[in-house]
Amino acid sequence: MATLGHVAVGLAAARLSTGPTIPTARLLLARIGLALLALAPDADVVSFAFGIPYAATWGHRGAGHSLTMALAVGVVAGIVAHHFKRGHAVRVGLVVMFVVTSHGLLDIFTDGGLGMALFWPFTNERFFAPWRPIPVAPIGLEFLSGRGLLVLLVEAGYFAPLLAVAFWPRRRPKRIDPGGAPPEARDGSDEEPDDGADAAPLPIDGILDLHTFRPRDVKTLLPDYLAECRKRGILEVRIIHGKGTGALRRTVEAVLKRLPEVVEFRLANGAAGGWGAILVTLRPQTPGDRAEGAAT
Numbered sequence: 445m446a447t448l449g450h451v452a453v454g455l456a457a458a459r460l461s462t463g464p465t466i467p468t469a470r471l472l473l474a475r476i477g478l479a480l481l482a483l484a485p486d487a488d489v490v491s492f493a494f495g496i497p498y499a500a501t502w503g504h505r506g507a508g509h510s511l512t513m514a515l516a517v518g519v520v521a522g523i524v525a526h527h528f529k530r531g532h533a534v535r536v537g538l539v540v541m542f543v544v545t546s547h548g549l550l551d552i553f554t555d556g557g558l559g560m561a562l563f564w565p566f567t568n569e570r571f572f573a574p575w576r577p578i579p580v581a582p583i584g585l586e587f588l589s590g591r592g593l594l595v596l597l598v599e600a601g602y603f604a605p606l607l608a609v610a611f612w613p614r615r616r617p618k619r620i621d622p623g624g625a626p627p628e629a630r631d632g633s634d635e636e637p638d639d640g641a642d643a644a645p646l647p648i649d650g651i652l653d654l655h656t657f658r659p660r661d662v663k664t665l666l667p668d669y670l671a672e673c674r675k676r677g678i679l680e681v682r683i684i685h686g687k688g689t690g691a692l693r694r695t696v697e698a699v700l701k702r703l704p705e706v707v708e709f710r711l712a713n714g715a716a717g718g719w720g721a722i723l724v725t726l727r728p729q730t731p732g733d734r735a736e737g738a739a740t
């Protein structure tokens with residue numbers, strides 16, 4: 445077994461197979477899951493406890509390290525993903541198959557033990573690469589020895605590039621739809637390590653629900669959002685602030701009062717007010733507005 449190398453493949457696969465908007469908690473789950481799957485073929489060491497010889501079909505580095513087994517695990521992962529509606533089934537299956545396959549393909553470069561039964565069930569022959577630079581890690585508690593540490597250090601050298609890929613910082617998309625060229629005031633807010641739920645581009649459709657934003661962001665978000673609406677000719681905007689203590693509503697009203705492009709605003713009533721909302725009427729945009737807006 446190689447050890448750190450397998451984990452590095454799993455971590456890099458988790459990073460590369462997920463988009464920049466995946467919430468941090470789900471990325472962590474993907475990392476743990478794929479790192480464990482990358483190590484999974486070595487679960488066949490339990491065969492020693494059952495008295496199965498190393499060289500047997502179901503012994504260590506036997507059928508469990510084969511390409512067929514990796515294919516089977518990938519298919520099962522795809523079916524599980526489909527059943528629990530976790531990601532695209534084919535995509536999940538392919539990523540898992542790749543990660544499990546990588547285990548046997550890395551192990552053939554290790555310098556000890558028996559080879560891998562890569563082509564089981566077609567043949568039980570064990571294979572090694574002609575060039576085997578990775579020192580084999582000791583099995584079980586011996587791993588905690590000096591030799592185990594040495595193996596880890598050598599692997600850290602070989603697999604450093606993969607670990608760099610795995611932990612490269614993510615760039616999140618801006619919150620306001622880039623089609624509307626957000627003002628500079630938004631800069632610096634797009635890489636905050638928050639929960640990720642608000643990292644997707646904000647649709648400019650005339651309805652702004654403030655529930656998903658932090659109260660301290662409202663003062664910059666609101667003028668930006670209204671400016672985008674005016675550029676698109678949306679002059680009636682509903683701002684949903686919720687009921688609560690009324691603090692958020694007062695913040696919204698204070699911001700609206702100082703914006704020259706706001707003709708009037710009023711508390712929504714009836715069906716529209718069920719959520720606690722303010723209806724805003726905006727002045728149409730004229731060619732002189734941009735310069736004027738910059739001056740205020």
Ligand SMILES: [Zn+2]
Pocket residue numbers: 445446485486509547551
């Ligand atoms: Zn192995």
